[in-house]
Amino acid sequence: xxxxxxxxxxxxxxxxxxAVSVEEQSEWSxxxxxxxxxxxxxxxxxxxxxxxxxxxxxxxxxxPVPELYAIYAGDKxxxxxxxxxxxxxxxxxxxxxxxxxxxxxxxxxxxIADQLPAFCGY
Numbered sequence: 260x261x262x263x264x265x266x267x268x269x270x271x272x273x274x275x276x277x278a279v280s281v282e283e284q285s286e287w288s289x290x291x292x293x294x295x296x297x298x299x300x301x302x303x304x305x306x307x308x309x310x311x312x313x314x315x316x317x318x319x320x321x322x323p324v325p326e327l328y329a330i331y332a333g334d335k336x337x338x339x340x341x342x343x344x345x346x347x348x349x350x351x352x353x354x355x356x357x358x359x360x361x362x363x364x365x366x367x368x369x370x371i372a373d374q375l376p377a378f379c380g381y
Contacts, residue, residue, distance in 0.1 A: 261265060273283055275323075276306070276321075276323040276324065277323055277324045277326055278299055278302045278303050278306060278322070278323035278324065278325050278326070278339075279324070279325075279326045279327075279328070280295055280298040280299050280302060280326070280327050280328070281327075281328045281329075281330065281331070282294065282295065282298070282328075282329055283315045283329075283330045283331075283332065284321065284329060284330070284331050284332070284333060285331075285332055285333045286333050287331060287333055287335050287337065288345050289342065289348075291329050291360060292342065292343070292344045292348065292358050292360060293344075293358075294346060295327045295329075295358055295360055296344070296356075299325045299358075302323075303322050303323060303325070303326055306322075307320070307322075326361075327358065327359065327360040327361065328360065328361050328362075328363055329360050329361070330363045331361045331362060331363065331364045332364075337362060337364040338362075338364055339361075339362060339363060339364055340361075340362050340364075341359055341360065341361050341362065342359070342360050342362060343357055343358065343359045343360075344356070344357050344358040344359075345357045
């Protein structure tokens with residue numbers, strides 16, 4: 260198993276293309292929502308450029324499916340959860356754009372690898 264720290268990548272799984280961004284934090288900050296928006300936007304922009312996709316054409320160009328994760332290993336007690344720009348910055352009001360991040364928190368008594376199956380839904 261490997262963990263990507265402050266990184267984004269594109270996974271082409273033949274059926275769907277995913278843009279995955281992961282950031283590790285030892286000190287919690289909700290600003291991760293804004294950073295992840297920037298990371299994933301840049302990743303999708305690079306994917307379009309690398310694959311010669313014309314986003315200004317009339318032809319529909321499907322973007323990669325975004326997946327955003329935060330791995331938290333600090334002292335603050337956080338639970339595995341999901342946070343959103345809408346809830347943390349806009350008082351729960353629907354806006355033109357939202358970012359949702361799955362938080363992968365490491366309790367002191369468990370290793371992150373122990374949590375992986377439940378976190379990924381298997």
